[in-house]
Amino acid sequence: MQRPLAGLTRRNLGTELLAGVTLIAIAIPLNIGYAQIAGLPATAGLYALIVPTVAYALVVASRQVVASPDAAAAALVASSIGGLAAAGSEDYATMALAQAIICGVMFALLSVFKLGFLANFLSKPILIGFVGGLALDIMVSQVAKMLGVKIDSGGEFVDKVVGLVSGLGTTNAWSLAISAGSVAVLLLGRRYLRAVPWALVVLVLTTVLVVVVDLDDAGVAVLGEVPAGPPTITWPVLEWTTWLALVPSAIALTLVTTAEGLLVSRSYSERRRYPFRANRDLMAFGVANIAAGAQGSFAVGSSTSRTAAMDQAGSRTQLPSMVLAVGTLLLLLFGTALLADIPSPAIGAVVGVAIIPLLGIREFADLWRKDRFEFVVGAVCFLVTLFVGAIPGIVVAFTLALINLAKRAANPAIDVLLDSGDPGESLLDDAPAGTTTAPGVVVIRLAAPLFFANGSVFTSAVKRAVTSAEGEPVHDVVVDMEAVTDIDVTGAEEFEALKAWLARTGVALSFSRMREPARLRLVQLGLLGDERVFETNRAAIAALTTTAPGSGATREKSTP
Known part of the structure; x- marks a missing residue:
């Protein structure tokens, strides 16, 4: 039985603690943005960094994978629940909790019955197309936020685009300036000084600007009041028919997280030479998601970007996740007033820059060069996810995977x-x-x-x-x-x-x-x-x- 925080020694304690501080700077601003993508209050993103993060870190076999909601999962939450309840309503938030719990149960079943291989049907082209479609849908909402244009963020992709284009005449000049400056700092900073938590720098500087110049009076949207206090234990109370309606989207979330999470976990375990235990990792995702649903958050998966950041910072244990949980809890207890004046255009810029790699532009170009059929598979999945919906997208993804498998199997050497x-x-x-x-x-x-x-x-x-x-x-x-x-x-x-x-x-x-x-x-x-x-x-x-x-x-x- 692997002990919690495996790999932690006196020699690397300082490095792990410093990596945890870096993780706080990266995760808090991103999770606030991801909660908004999901149509939930900022606290839903912050709560995910406390109990679910600790539960995952104590159970998981991987020493490096960081668990957290990500942009694709947040978009899938919004697209799946948005058709059942109005974003921001009490029913909407309750459904998000129930969806996370269903995901947790499914992860646990995958672990117990050793069914993680099912995620192998989500090949690279399918994942590229599916996540890329979700990312482009997110991008439209973030661009509207950056321009200060109000659109229905819970609507269909075409409706969002139409709303954005028709609302360009209402662009707020200060919002545009804040977002343009934020994007410039994020892109240049990531290129030349990757070790600096530029997302945090952007949010701090733009918040100071809003407070000093009173830009909220000039029409710049701000995050608003964030309730103080730790997460509380709760349980979603819904009709059984509503629970059933959430199952398809929970299946999609579980499969995508399984495919990405196990791939990331295996790659780092091989690179850093420690054991890879797929079923243990799946159980950790299960525990984390049940914890998320029981204390006011939403579906949790693996964060590729944060895991890569921790690896670059020299972290080889789950201690940074523990530091993140403590830091987030302290913020909720004593520092929520600091969050109220964060400008929405800056949040949109942080999230928009973070999801640019998820669009899959380079990956699609690589598929075009290597295999035209697999490019078509990815493109079809992308278009269905974008124009029809996330759940049809995952259904089409599995169908295309089976067709691709049958095509290759029918013509053996x-x-x-x-x-x-x-x-x-x-x-x-x-x-x-x-x-x-x-x-x-x-x-x-x-x-x-x-x-x-x-x-x-x-x-x-x-x-x-x-x-x-x-x-x-x-x-x-x-x-x-x-x-x-x-x-x-x-x-x-x-x-x-x-x-x-x-x-x-x-x-x-x-x-x-x-x-x-x-x-x-x-x-x-x-x-x-x-x-x-x-x-x-x-x-x-x-x-x-x-x-x-x-x-x-x-x-x-x-x-x-």
């Missing part, structure tokens, strides 16, 4: 090894396609399981090899079984039909390099009868070699 006409040549056991065998013998190698998607492709390849062979007619077919790890019922039926065709054609069937599980499966399916099984392809070739045609000699005998 099939090596056909034929006679070259030179009796002296033989087949090596690891020979590539094009290597030759003895006269009259064909070796077929299927580099995949035999199942419904590729059964007919395999049988067609065998028939073509038998009928198109030049020189001596084919009298033996050897199926190299090394890469065939499984056979389903449909694949078995196709193979049974192939055996019958070979028998009618006068061609004997043999197997080579068969794995024991595959042999048992063939027996179970009734496909292995009198056929001989050879240890190697070389042994099969030697055993099946015949003398020259017309000599009357028969095939050499061999031991199965």
Whole structure:
């Protein structure tokens, strides 16, 4: 059992504490912005940094992954709950709590039943498209906030764009100046002095400007009063039909967080050489989300940017998350008055710059160069998420993943090894396609399981090899079984039909390099009868070699 705060020693204590202070400077302003994206009060973002963060840090196996709401999760919360209740209402906030609890239960189930592999169906193109669609939807709302233009942040993407364009005439000059200056500082600072918490610097400077110049009287929107005090234990009370209505969005949140969270966790564990325990990490997400729903926050996932920042700061433990929780609690107890005058354009700039990488511009360009079909998969997921909605987007994502999987599985590599006409040549056991065998013998190698998607492709390849062979007619077919790890019922039926065709054609069937599980499966399916099984392809070739045609000699005998 891994102890809490694994990796913490006296030697690295100072580094970890300093990294925690840096994490406070990064996380607090971002979480205020993410709460606004989700349509929730600032406290919902701050509460997520206390109990859920501590619960996650104590349970998780990863020593570095930072748990927190992120921009994509916040957008998904807003888009899914926005259709059920008005943003800012009591019902809306209650649904956000219930959604987090459902996510927590699902994470726990994934952990207990070891079902984390389901997230593998969210391939890179699908994640790029899905998150990119959410990010662009967020960006429109943040641009409106930066310009001081009022739009319905809970509306559809097209409605937001129309509202933004039609409201450009109401742009507030001070809001535009604040946001432009904030973006410049954030971009230049990130480029030249990455170690400085520029988001915090921007919020402090713009808040001072608002207070000194009284810019709230000039039409600049500010965050407003933030209730003081620690989070309190609560529980969402809803009709059971409402709980059911939240399940699809909770599934989407869980799958996306699982895919991203485990990927980040595995990459850092390999890089820093400590154990990776996927099911333990999933349970930590479960505990954190239940805690979030029970104390006034919303769905929690992994933060790639904050994890990277902590790694750059030299942190190798979960102590910075503990420092973050303590610092946020102190802010809520004694410093909420400092938050009231934070200008909304500055918050919009901080969030907007943070989500620029989520748009996936470079990733889409890379997909275009490498694989056009996968680019189309990502683009379709992007457009559906953007114009139809997040839940349809995740459904389309899984559908495209299955189509992509079936497309690749239906066209497996099939090596056909034929006679070259030179009796002296033989087949090596690891020979590539094009290597030759003895006269009259064909070796077929299927580099995949035999199942419904590729059964007919395999049988067609065998028939073509038998009928198109030049020189001596084919009298033996050897199926190299090394890469065939499984056979389903449909694949078995196709193979049974192939055996019958070979028998009618006068061609004997043999197997080579068969794995024991595959042999048992063939027996179970009734496909292995009198056929001989050879240890190697070389042994099969030697055993099946015949003398020259017309000599009357028969095939050499061999031991199965």
